[in-house]
Amino acid sequence: MGTEFVQFSLTPILIGIFSAIACALPGNFLILRRQAMISDAISHVVLPGIVVAFLLTGVIATIPMLLGAAGAAVVAVILIEAIKRLGNIEPGAAMGVVFTSMFAAGVLVLEQTDTSNVHIDVQHALMGNLESLIWFRAEGWQSLLDPAKLASLPDELARMAIVCAMIFAAMLVFWRWLKIATFDEGFAQALGIPASAIGFGLVIAAAIAAVAAFDAVGSIVVIAMFICPPAAARLMTNRLEHQVIWSIIFATASAIFGYVFAGYGPMWFSARNAVSAAGMMATVSGVFLVLTCLFGPHRSRVGMKAQDDAV
Amino acid sequence: MRRQQPTIAAENGRTAGAALIPATAPLAVRGLTVSYGEKPAVFSVDASFPAESMSAIIGPNGAGKSTLLKAALGVIPRLSGEVYVFGEPIEKARARIAYVPQRASVDWDFPTTVMDVVQMGLYRKVGLLGRLSGRLAGVARDCLDRVGMADFAHRQIGQLSGGQQQRVFLARALAQDAELYLLDEPFAGVDAATERAIIDVLKLLKDEGKSVVAVHHDLSTVRSYFDHVFLINVRRMAEGPVDVAFTTENLQATYGGRLAATHLDELSVVGGLA
Numbered sequence: 001m002g003t004e005f006v007q008f009s010l011t012p013i014l015i016g017i018f019s020a021i022a023c024a025l026p027g028n029f030l031i032l033r034r035q036a037m038i039s040d041a042i043s044h045v046v047l048p049g050i051v052v053a054f055l056l057t058g059v060i061a062t063i064p065m066l067l068g069a070a071g072a073a074v075v076a077v078i079l080i081e082a083i084k085r086l087g088n089i090e091p092g093a094a095m096g097v098v099f100t101s102m103f104a105a106g107v108l109v110l111e112q113t114d115t116s117n118v119h120i121d122v123q124h125a126l127m128g129n130l131e132s133l134i135w136f137r138a139e140g141w142q143s144l145l146d147p148a149k150l151a152s153l154p155d156e157l158a159r160m161a162i163v164c165a166m167i168f169a170a171m172l173v174f175w176r177w178l179k180i181a182t183f184d185e186g187f188a189q190a191l192g193i194p195a196s197a198i199g200f201g202l203v204i205a206a207a208i209a210a211v212a213a214f215d216a217v218g219s220i221v222v223i224a225m226f227i228c229p230p231a232a233a234r235l236m237t238n239r240l241e242h243q244v245i246w247s248i249i250f251a252t253a254s255a256i257f258g259y260v261f262a263g264y265g266p267m268w269f270s271a272r273n274a275v276s277a278a279g280m281m282a283t284v285s286g287v288f289l290v291l292t293c294l295f296g297p298h299r300s301r302v303g304m305k306a307q308d309d310a311v
Numbered sequence: 312m313r314r315q316q317p318t319i320a321a322e323n324g325r326t327a328g329a330a331l332i333p334a335t336a337p338l339a340v341r342g343l344t345v346s347y348g349e350k351p352a353v354f355s356v357d358a359s360f361p362a363e364s365m366s367a368i369i370g371p372n373g374a375g376k377s378t379l380l381k382a383a384l385g386v387i388p389r390l391s392g393e394v395y396v397f398g399e400p401i402e403k404a405r406a407r408i409a410y411v412p413q414r415a416s417v418d419w420d421f422p423t424t425v426m427d428v429v430q431m432g433l434y435r436k437v438g439l440l441g442r443l444s445g446r447l448a449g450v451a452r453d454c455l456d457r458v459g460m461a462d463f464a465h466r467q468i469g470q471l472s473g474g475q476q477q478r479v480f481l482a483r484a485l486a487q488d489a490e491l492y493l494l495d496e497p498f499a500g501v502d503a504a505t506e507r508a509i510i511d512v513l514k515l516l517k518d519e520g521k522s523v524v525a526v527h528h529d530l531s532t533v534r535s536y537f538d539h540v541f542l543i544n545v546r547r548m549a550e551g552p553v554d555v556a557f558t559t560e561n562l563q564a565t566y567g568g569r570l571a572a573t574h575l576d577e578l579s580v581v582g583g584l585a
Binding site for chain 2: 032034173174175176177179180182183184185186187189190191192193234237238239240242243
C-alpha cells in the first residue's frame with residue numbers, strides 16, 4: 001500500500017484537506033452572519049472571472065485569477081443593484097439570478113475558447129482535477145525526506161497549504177474583532193472597532209480561498225466546504241472556539257473519506273470505475289451535516305424559545 | 312445655514328428653563344441629521360445631556376430616539392452633524408463611553424457564553440492579542456455580580472430569559488468602565504425584577520459621578536427614574552430637567568394624537584403633572 005498510496009493518494013488528499021479547511025474557516029463566520037449566500041455567490045462568480053483572466057493572460061496563476069474573480073464580483077454587485085432597482089425585484093431573487101447567469105456565462109465562454117493546451121474545461125471548473133494531482137516520482141514514504149523528490153510535488157499542494165495557513169493566521173490575529181463584529185456589529189462600532197472593514201476582509205478571505213481551491217477541487221467542493229462543515233460544527237457545540245475546531249475536523253474528514261470512497265467505494269460494490277473525488281467529498285460533507293442534524297448534541301436551539309418568550 | 316458656534320454651551324441658552332450646559336457636557340450633539348431614505352429620521356437635532364445625572368430620550372415610535380443614539384455613536388451613518396463627548400469629538404473619546412444596544416439587535420443563538428459576552432466590554436482595553444486573564448477576568452466576574460448574574464457565567468447566552476439577556480448587556484457595559492453610559496431601551500420587554508435591578512445599577516453609577524443617557528419608552532416611569540429629559544419627534548421638541556420639560560404641553564406637542572388624553576391624565580396623577 002505504501003508506495004502506491006504516497007504516489008497516487010497522499011497529495012490529492014492533502015490538497016483536498018487544505019482546500020476544505022481554507023473554505024470552512026471563513027464559512028464559520030459567514031454562516032453566523034447569515035451571509036451563507038455570499039459564499040454561494042463567490043463560488044459561482046469566480047468562474048467567469050477566472051475564465052476571462054485566463055483568456056487575457058493565457059496562464060493559470062493565482063494573482064491574475066484573483067483579480068479576475070474580483071472584477072467579476074464587482075460586475076455581479078452592479079448587476080444585482082441594477083436588477084433590484086430597475087426591476088424592483090427582491091434582493092434574494094436578484095442575487096440568485098445574477099450568480100447563476102454569470103456562472104452559466106462562464107461555462108459558455110469556457111466551452112467556446114480553445115483551452116486545449118491547458119487544464120481548464122467545464123468539467124474541471126465543476127469538479128477540479130484532484131485525481132491528477134499525483135506525486136508521480138515518489139517511491140514511498142521515504143520520499144518525504146528526499147529534496148529532489150519533494151521538488152516534484154504538485155504546485156497546488158504548496159499553494160493550498162500557504163493559503164490555508166494565511167487564512168488560519170488571519171483568523172487567529174483578528175479573532176476578537178471577528179467575534180464581536182459577528183455577534184454585535186453595533187457594539188463593535190461603538191467600541192471603535194472597524195466592523196465594516198472586518199466584514200469586508202472576511203469576504204476577501206473567502207474569495208481567496210475559493211479562487212485558490214477552485215482550480216484543484218472545483219466549484220462543487222468549494223460551495224460545499226463553505227457551508228457544510230461549519231453548519232455541522234454549529235450543531236456540535238455552543239462555543240465559537242469549539243465550533244471552528246469542529247469545522248476543521250469535519251472538513252478534514254470530508255476530504256479524506258470523500259477521496260477514499262471515491263477511489264475504493266465503487267469497488268466495494270463491485271463496480272469497476274472510481275467516481276469523482278470532488279463530488280464524493282462534497283457528498284460526504286453533506287452526509288456529516290445530515291448526521292449532525294439528526295444526532296448533534298446542540299441541534300435543539302434553546303435560544304429560539306427564549307426569544308419567543310420575550311416577544 | 313446655521314452659524315457655527317465657538318462652544319457648545321452658547322446655544323443651550325435658548326432652551327427654556329435649562330441651565331447653561333458647559334462645553335464639557337458628557338454628550339452633546341449639534342445639527343444631527345440622519346436619513347434612511349428620502350425622509351429624514353432625525354432632522355437637525357441639537358442636544359446636550361448634563362453630567363452626573365440620568366437623562367431619558369423619549370418620543371413616539373419611529374420618532375428617531377434610537378436613531379439619534381446610534382447615529383451619535385457612529386453605529387449608523389449621519390448625513391450631517393457633530394457629536395462631542397466631554398467636549399472632545401466622539402472619535403477621540405470612545406474609551407469614555409459604554410453602550411448597551413437594543414437586546415433584540417443581536418442573535419442570541421450565537422455560540423458563546425455569558426462570560427464571553429461580558430468580556431467583549433474589555434476588548435478595547437486588551438486590544439487584539441492582549442491576554443484576557445488575571446485582573447481583567449476578575450473585572451468581568453465583578454460586573455456580572457453587580458447585575459446579579461454571577462451564577463450564569465458559563466451558560467450559553469441562548470438559554471437566558473429576556474431580562475437576563477438585558478442584565479448581561481448591562482454587565483458588558485459596566486466592564487467598559489466608562490464615564491458616559493448610553494442605553495437603548497434598557498427596560499424593553501424585561502421582567503419587573505430586572506427593571507428594578509437595572510435601575511439600581513444605573514442610580515449607583517450616577518452616585519459615582521457617571522452620566523447616563525437612555526432611550527426610554529415608558530412615560531409612567533420617567534419622573535421616578537430620570538433627572539433630565541429630551542423629547543424628540545424627528546426634530547428636537549423639548550429638553551430640560553424633568554420638572555421643567557416633562558409637561559403635558561411638551562408631551563402633546565411631541566406625541567401629537569398618538570398620546571391618548573386618558574394616558575396624560577394618568578400621568579398627571581402619577582407624576583404630578585401640572
